Amino acid sequence: MATSLTLNTPLDMHLHLRDEAMLKLVAPLTAQTFSGALVMPNLVPPVTTFEALKAYEQRILDAASYEDFKPYMTLFFQQYDKAFLEKVKEHIIGIKLYPAGITTNSETGVSSIDSETLRPTLEAMSDLGIPLCVHGETNGFVMDREKEFMPIYESLAQNFPKLKIIMEHITTKDAVELLDKYENLYATITVQHLLITLDDVAGGMLQPHLFCKPIAKRYEDRDALVKVALNAHPKVMFGSDSAPHPKHKKEACGCAAGVFTAPIALQILAGLFETHGKLDNLQAFISDNALNIYGITPPKKEITLVKEPFLVPENYSGEGEMVVPMYAGQTLSWSLA
Template identity: 55%
Template sequence: MLILHSPLDMHVHLRQGDMLALVAPHTARDFVAAVVMPNLTPPVTELTQVLDYREKILRVAGESFSPLMTLFFKSYSRDELLAARPHIIGLKLYPAGMTTNSEAGLADMRQAHATLAIMEELDIPLLIHGEGCGFVMDREAVFLPVVAEWARSFPRLRIVLEHVTTRAGVELLDRFDNLFATVTLHHLLITLDDVLGGLMRPHLFCKPVAKRPEDRDALRQAALHHPRAFFGSDTAPHPITAKEAPGCAAGIFSAPVALPALAGLFEELDALDLLQAFVSDRARAAYGLTPMAREVRLERRAWTVPERFGSVVPYLAGQTLAWQVVN
């Protein structure tokens, strides 16, 4: 038996409508709170949208789960951010065009400065999809200088490099005390080899794309030991028709398997005792959170992941995991 105290998923895509109803209960079952990304259509840029979206999530996720809401980064006034602050955990910045529904994102990083200064003053964290333009395997690396400049220019602004995928990204954490990172489950498990080294696997396609073995090694070290690296699944469901298609959408639906698969990995790495820190304690410290107290229990008992949840193929579909959630 493994007991996790108030596990947190610091990066989820809960979508809208029927998909929200399908996927949110999986996150709500295994986590007491989750950071909800704002890349809807249209993006969540108004406080009224935040409150409305939060309401809709609570309706399907139940009372034992707290959605931690975000605003889509754009230029905001001090008054706007002051009004939003009690209702959000941070602002999520997407460089334009880098992932699903990010077309409204930022095209010129210099335009961010005024809003970043207000966020620093109001102590509102910045969550970044850290990819710039360029060749797909280099996009995180080419964006890191922007992250470094902001971390240096705004030393009291907490910056979270979301779904870090590279050794260079992990190494940047050591240069700035105000820099944090989320690490996904799938980037701890796969490399580009799994995506297209054999047959090509649309259900392993995500953004940022999985990188090299040495990058995965660095992510694993960070997940185990880095005080400012914590779990964010980036669970990102798409219907099977959008995945097994001539243009396959980016995203891996990992919510139903996140804790069991993490337990399996940490056990394999002989580090089960570090899982609590990775899935809860470090995020609490980073954000100054006091999540509701709830225990999530896992048993070391074989569990075969279903091939589908509704229209969505989950990560690790059909595979048998050593652990399962038994609440």
């Protein structure tokens, strides 16, 4: 039985860092253990201009305070012309498409995801090799929103075969099955969706710190995600979707959607992969697949975990903010060395 594990250049390919005081609190918690992270652009206002992009990148670097950490920047999807995309291409890793109003700070997202309406931008992205990252949910019944989005993914994959499409934070077996149907479809998977179902969120007393969008689904969906992650499928990669909200906005009427896992993700994943006898595959899920999919060269970093109990803090606080992590107050079987 393994007593230690060293991961090379761990990557988080879907991360929310927010801004201002919250950014200053949470950015170091990711930068400490990850070599790089793909940062979401859904600020208020969203990141849509070159100036806003570079300014946000600098604020992240200032807050992170680790030289061996690279924030991979994204733009919030809108209709961009090719000349603009050529200008920003070397400064971004992708463009994030949000259906309007579907999640936190997505009110100015796309109201209708129609291939022909979006064609000018998507064709320019295809020509320039800029991936499209998608929050894949409709506005339907909450448990069916991702499943209902599958035909949209298929339409995008068929109409833009050169466009690399990342199905973000997939939660269903339907999404897993779609991976192998189209060469240009890829996916990120979170920590929480590998571990919990809707029962954990709302089956007993409501657990606000497990509530996120997409919401956790059924047992068969979780099992499909676990299988594809544990077997290091080359088209899936880790993306925490770690989404910090102040404690008072989570433990409140109108609970904000988002699970905060950034400082404990590696410890949880080590325990999960060990339990299933798949520790050797964690390196691919946490880094190697992302390197191949995005073609990036992040700073070199080695993170060692040891088989020692780790008590998850009740909260992480500073800069006038307080965030409660997933599994607060519980003990994990792996710790950071």
